[in-house]
Amino acid sequence: MGEPDHHLQVAIWRGAGEGRFVDYEVPARDSQTVLDVVTWVQRHREPALAYRFACRVGVCGSCAMTVNGRPRWTCRTHVRKVAGDGRLTIEPLRNLPRIKDLACDMTPFFEKWQRAGGRFKGSAPRGAAIPRLDPASPERRAADAAIECINCAVCYSACDTVTWSPDYLGPAALNRAWTLVNDARHGERARVLDAVESAGGCHSCHTHGSCVETCPVELNPTASIAGLKRRTLRRLLPGGGA
């Protein structure tokens, strides 16, 4: 990493709900992520800057922020990809209460996971043999396609329906619910469907697809929500079951 011959113009949100953008000049590097930029500002210019990160390799889902108007996982977002003109505007995630600077209160996000029935409950007692699942079964494939969520809340932040209806469960919680209704080992699959078809549930989705567009691990929560819509509609038919 050589000496930088140019700098990035970076505007970072400081404060909570009431706040302002503060401009910083950050040395540009050949290979540099948005999280690197935020860390540089904290270490060299603004020791009190609040932000979250942990793994730095796209696994933990804690470093999501709004970068140039779009929610992104900052540890895996290269500056070169998003700031062609050398300018970065970094804000906290949308649709969540702001705590300070770039840190949001994730409580509503995780409360909605619970409200959507997102907590796994085994269907067999602890001592029972582990049930064998066929990985090729349609149910398991549906669950597998949706299961790699890292809880970063990028989709939740990108979703306009969440903005309009604060009681809407949001793409991540509904995507989680979809994995559970397709999990043969889950003991409360009917309860998950009850939870997601209540007010603010899967039927509130407008199928905008912002979640699909922004999901850093390339999941398709819109498809999961469509699956929940189909499954809840099927329950209305005679013999529709859970």
Add this chain to the structure above:
Amino acid sequence: METRLFALQRLSAMLLAPLVLVHLALILYAVRGGLTAEEILGRTQGSVGWALFYGLFVLAAAVHAPIGVRNVLREWSAWRGTSLDGAMLLLAALLMATGLRAVWAVVT
């Protein structure tokens, strides 16, 4: 209840799509041909077909519209709960009553 409303809205939309197209074509035909009100009434009065067509139209619209308005209001205002549901039932009744009255007026 949300799933039932979701299903009802889509089913009524499936009915409304062809009904609206026929309705629009009918308007174009009546206007282009320069039919007078008297001529129109001459064709609709006593017609079981038109009574059924527009009766179904009114029924589907009275189901479809209040569900959509309810969704819009829930997204764009803080109005929720039984007062909203009650108001939407009233809207459905109003659409049904005025619509069926209009159908009654042209077929009898």
